[in-house]
Amino acid sequence: xxxxxxxxxxxxxxxxxxxxxxxxxxxxxxxxxxxxxxxxxxxxxxxxxxxxxxxxxxxxxxxxxxxxxxxxxxxxxxxxxxxxxxxxxxxxxxxxxxxxxxxxxxxxxxxxxxxxxxxxxxxxxxxxxxxxxxxxxxxxxxxxxxxxxxxxxxxxxxxxxxxxxxxxxxxxxxxxxxxxxxxxxxxxxxxxxxxxxxxxxxxxxxxxxxxxxxxxxxxxxxxxxxxxxxxxxxxxxxxxxxxxxxxxxxxxxxxxxxxxxxxxxxxxxxxxxxxxxxxxxxxxxxxxxxxxxxxxxxxxxxxxxxxxxxxxxxxxxxxxxxxxxxxxxxxxxxxxxxxxxxxxxxxxxxxxxxxxxxxxxxxxxxxxxxxxxxxxxxxxxxxxxxxxxxxxxxxxxxxxxxxxxxxxxxxxxxxxxxxxxxxxxxxxxxxxxxxxxxxxxxxxxxxxxxxxxxxxxxxxxxxxxxxxxxxxxxxxxxxxxxxxxxxxxxxxxxxxxxxxxxxxxxxxxxxxxxxxxx
Amino acid sequence: xxxxxxxxxxxxxxxxxxxxxxxxxxxxxxxxxxxxxxxxxxxxxxxxxxxxxxxxxxxxxxxxxxxxxxxxxxxxxxxxxxxxxxxxxxxxxxxxxxxxxxxxxxxxxxxxxxxxxxxxxxxxxxxxxxxxxxxxxxxxxxxxxxxxxxxxxxxxxxxxxxxxxxxxxxxxxxxxxxxxxxxxxxxxxxxxxxxxxxxxxxxxxxxxxxxxxxxxxxxxxxxxxxxxxxxxxxxxxxxxxxxxxxxxxxxxxxxxxxxxxxxxxxxxxxxxxxxxxxxxxxxxxxxxxxxxxxxxxxxxxxxxxxxxxxxxxxxxxxxxxxxxxxxxxxxxxxxxxxxxxxxxxxxxxxxxxxxxxxxxxxxxxxxxxxx
Numbered sequence: 001x002x003x004x005x006x007x008x009x010x011x012x013x014x015x016x017x018x019x020x021x022x023x024x025x026x027x028x029x030x031x032x033x034x035x036x037x038x039x040x041x042x043x044x045x046x047x048x049x050x051x052x053x054x055x056x057x058x059x060x061x062x063x064x065x066x067x068x069x070x071x072x073x074x075x076x077x078x079x080x081x082x083x084x085x086x087x088x089x090x091x092x093x094x095x096x097x098x099x100x101x102x103x104x105x106x107x108x109x110x111x112x113x114x115x116x117x118x119x120x121x122x123x124x125x126x127x128x129x130x131x132x133x134x135x136x137x138x139x140x141x142x143x144x145x146x147x148x149x150x151x152x153x154x155x156x157x158x159x160x161x162x163x164x165x166x167x168x169x170x171x172x173x174x175x176x177x178x179x180x181x182x183x184x185x186x187x188x189x190x191x192x193x194x195x196x197x198x199x200x201x202x203x204x205x206x207x208x209x210x211x212x213x214x215x216x217x218x219x220x221x222x223x224x225x226x227x228x229x230x231x232x233x234x235x236x237x238x239x240x241x242x243x244x245x246x247x248x249x250x251x252x253x254x255x256x257x258x259x260x261x262x263x264x265x266x267x268x269x270x271x272x273x274x275x276x277x278x279x280x281x282x283x284x285x286x287x288x289x290x291x292x293x294x295x296x297x298x299x300x301x302x303x304x305x306x307x308x309x310x311x312x313x314x315x316x317x318x319x320x321x322x323x324x325x326x327x328x329x330x331x332x333x334x335x336x337x338x339x340x341x342x343x344x345x346x347x348x349x350x351x352x353x354x355x356x357x358x359x360x361x362x363x364x365x366x367x368x369x370x371x372x373x374x375x376x377x378x379x380x381x382x383x384x385x386x387x388x389x390x391x392x393x394x395x396x397x398x399x400x401x402x403x404x405x406x407x408x409x410x411x412x413x414x415x416x417x418x419x420x421x422x423x424x425x426x427x428x429x430x431x432x433x434x435x436x437x438x439x440x441x442x443x444x445x446x447x448x449x450x451x452x453x454x455x456x457x458x459x460x461x462x463x464x465x466x467x468x469x470x471x472x473x474x475x476x477x478x479x480x481x482x483x484x485x486x487x488x489x490x491x492x493x494x495x496x497x498x499x500x501x502x503x504x505x506x507x508x509x510x511x512x513x514x515x516x517x518x
Numbered sequence: 519x520x521x522x523x524x525x526x527x528x529x530x531x532x533x534x535x536x537x538x539x540x541x542x543x544x545x546x547x548x549x550x551x552x553x554x555x556x557x558x559x560x561x562x563x564x565x566x567x568x569x570x571x572x573x574x575x576x577x578x579x580x581x582x583x584x585x586x587x588x589x590x591x592x593x594x595x596x597x598x599x600x601x602x603x604x605x606x607x608x609x610x611x612x613x614x615x616x617x618x619x620x621x622x623x624x625x626x627x628x629x630x631x632x633x634x635x636x637x638x639x640x641x642x643x644x645x646x647x648x649x650x651x652x653x654x655x656x657x658x659x660x661x662x663x664x665x666x667x668x669x670x671x672x673x674x675x676x677x678x679x680x681x682x683x684x685x686x687x688x689x690x691x692x693x694x695x696x697x698x699x700x701x702x703x704x705x706x707x708x709x710x711x712x713x714x715x716x717x718x719x720x721x722x723x724x725x726x727x728x729x730x731x732x733x734x735x736x737x738x739x740x741x742x743x744x745x746x747x748x749x750x751x752x753x754x755x756x757x758x759x760x761x762x763x764x765x766x767x768x769x770x771x772x773x774x775x776x777x778x779x780x781x782x783x784x785x786x787x788x789x790x791x792x793x794x795x796x797x798x799x800x801x802x803x804x805x806x807x808x809x810x811x812x813x814x815x816x817x818x819x820x821x822x823x824x825x826x827x828x829x830x831x832x833x834x835x836x837x838x839x840x841x842x843x844x845x846x847x848x849x850x851x852x853x854x855x856x857x858x859x860x861x862x863x864x865x866x867x868x869x870x871x872x873x874x875x876x877x878x879x880x881x882x883x884x885x886x887x888x889x
Contacts, residue, residue: 337789443651445797446635453655453804460669461662474669475534
């Protein structure tokens with residue numbers, strides 16, 4: 001499969017190359033700005049034809065005694081800043097040291113643009129562009145202010161004791177939220193533009209003194225190698241960056257929670273913040289990391305450990321319980337004692353379908369209910385719950401379509417799949433149970449064990465950013481286990497987990513700030 | 519499988535010492551464990567367990583010799599070592615021998631596994647269908663090379679730790695008098711059994727192929743000793759449990775004594791615990807025949823000057839199914855074949871390293887070959 005993938009990639013690369021050469025080079029050669037104001041404005045109007053939200057305001061620039069024009073996109077800018085901090089200052093104000101040539105603008109961020117590409121990008125990102133007659137460059141003024149959602153509690157990953165702030169759709173705010181947790185200059189940020197048509201700002205965050213440089217380079221290489229016209233959200237980016245595009249398991253964690261992101265950064269992982277997306281990508285990751293929740297660290301450790309074990313058990317139940325039930329009922333019934341099988345038989349006597357079909361009907365109904373609930377507005381979603389619970393659950397049994405026991409099995413599977421804290425992993429586990437059910441109905445227990453083997457083989461063969469996906473279970477790193485199946489007291493975790501390669505091994509006690517003593 | 523998966527020395531194929539130990543242990547422990555109590559009891563009664571310890575001693579010595587041999591050329595497998603000291607053609611001949619050996623090894627164990635499944639769980643299903651099921655995971659694992667095989671062994675060992683614990687329940691049926699008197703018929707029957715027990719330790723010859731992948735080679739000797747000891751402990755545990763539960767005469771009547779003894783365990787919600795146990799034990803058996811499959815693929819690639827490892831792997835797996843479809847060996851044929859094969863195994867794992875070690879030691883006395 002990997003070969004087919006490689007051929008695809010090669011072909012795509014060749015295509016791009018030929019397309020590029022015929023276009024006469026990338027967009028950077030759109031030209032430089034002219035020095036005449038009118039010429040610049042005409043060019044601007046030509047580029048932004050059919051853009052009613054483009055505002056062009058010409059005015060006399062008092063300090064220089066020339067005409068100037070301020071250009072901005074009306075929906076993407078903060079009107080207050082435009083009116084008060086730019087226009088008012090430029091039109092009426094003369095600075096005391098006018099000779100210095102400083103722009104009399106009371107804004108923090110200011111940069112000069114000399115090419116049309118820069119102008120276009122700045123304008124579309126909510127900056128205001130100032131053109132002055134007779135100048136061969138424009139000024140991009142930071143007046144960004146697009147419609148934004150208030151910072152609220154996380155919808156997808158709610159927590160009981162953790163912080164109630166979740167990421168929003170603006171990259172800068174998200175970085176600020178992370179910085180609030182990690183107020184150290186060791187938190188480094190590298191910025192990239194991803195997407196040819198509509199570039200998206202992607203920032204890579206890492207702790208310079210903890211994170212292994214090889215990981216940063218690996219991720220950087222992949223980010224720079226991306227060729228796509230536009231990315232809309234983090235999930236899309238994750239799919240483009242991941243190691244094995246055919247795997248069904250998520251290879252990166254995406255989170256909405258700044259505290260989770262900060263804790264992962266402190267463990268030596270790299271964080272990718274995508275502008276316009278409210279979730280953040282964390283790499284590299286491993287299988288067990290999907291079963292850790294941020295609440296685990298704010299609870300008493302015995303309770304947290306119990307919850308951890310419960311989650312792993314739930315994962316097993318969600319993937320295998322329907323399969324095991326089918327295998328026991330239709331294939332290996334000698335495993336069940338006689339009395340028990342007789343009473344099961346009583347339930348099943350009225351059901352016309354074989355167990356596999358029966359399970360399939362219930363599972364698919366359940367998945368439909370779940371999907372319906374997700375997409376519906378909250379008040380209607382309650383109706384779905386009632387319809388699902390009463391009508392389908394109870395009536396299906398009374399009508400003899402499914403047996404009582406099957407409802408119990410399917411319902412516990414559903415509950416189990418809700419326990420897995422990460423949504424991506426939970427959906428992947430939900431998917432696993434269909435092939436398991438099929439093989440269980442064809443080959444019984446043997447079918448299930450074959451599924452287990454394939455599953456193990458896939459998990460141990462996966463990599464996330466080149467690192468093993470199955471650590472610390474395979475390769476075994478027993479020292480890391482104090483934060484895998486159990487969550488032992490925090491003082492036992494004085495060292496950072498070994499399963500992520502880090503520059504700094506110690507996290508607590510002496511030397512945790514200045515790094516390892518060599 | 520990208521081609522560098524087969525390069526033993528490359529960084530991404532390195533295995534840890536735990537993986538090294540467990541891979542060797544995995545290849546040793548497999549179908550043999552199910553029948554060994556009865557096999558021992560038939561020859562030397564309840565003193566068979568003493569023979570196990572002797573077999574262990576012999577296999578530890580043989581493994582240590584293999585490690586000594588491999589130290590002479592730590593960058594490569596046995597094929598590169600022989601090619602280095604004795605020339606390309608000798609290397610190719612060795613590759614041929616190992617292709618045949620490993621392919622037969624993998625096939626016979628897989629076939630035995632399928633036969634066990636057939637006789638205990640799925641009487642109606644033809645063996646080749648069952649085989650067809652297992653080639654999927656085997657393909658995925660072997661494709662990943664030594665490192666994935668090592669990881670697989672780790673996961674499987676972790677997943678099966680509950681099994682000996684579950685078997686401890688049987689101790690309440692135990693009758694310790696069955697073991698007494700120790701050495702009731704003297705040492706002779708015990709010595710006769712050693713022949714059987716050293717076969718059960720076969721599998722450490724995988725050192726030939728995984729030694730160059732080992733990360734920290736100075737622990738190799740300790741590693742092989744631990745691997746053999748682990749295998750010994752499992753065998754001893756199973757044998758003693760069977761001897762304790764069944765009387766000395768009764769035990770000889772069971773072919774798969776370990777499974778029969780598990781049958782005794784029963785719960786109110788679960789009868790036939792042996793079926794659950796056997797199903798889970800299939801994981802352990804699977805890691806017996808997957809490493810030789812890898813070795814076969816590796817040697818084929820050496821023999822045919824490269825080429826696509828996936829293709830060879832596919833051919834081997836398909837070949838196994840086809841052979842089973844055409845030949846369909848029954849239980850007795852499988853037993854005979856394994857008996858015949860064990861001679862081959864003794865030659866490869868015990869005699870061959872000894873000779874090689876002798877020859878190399880003498881050779882390296884002379885300056886000419888010291889490279």
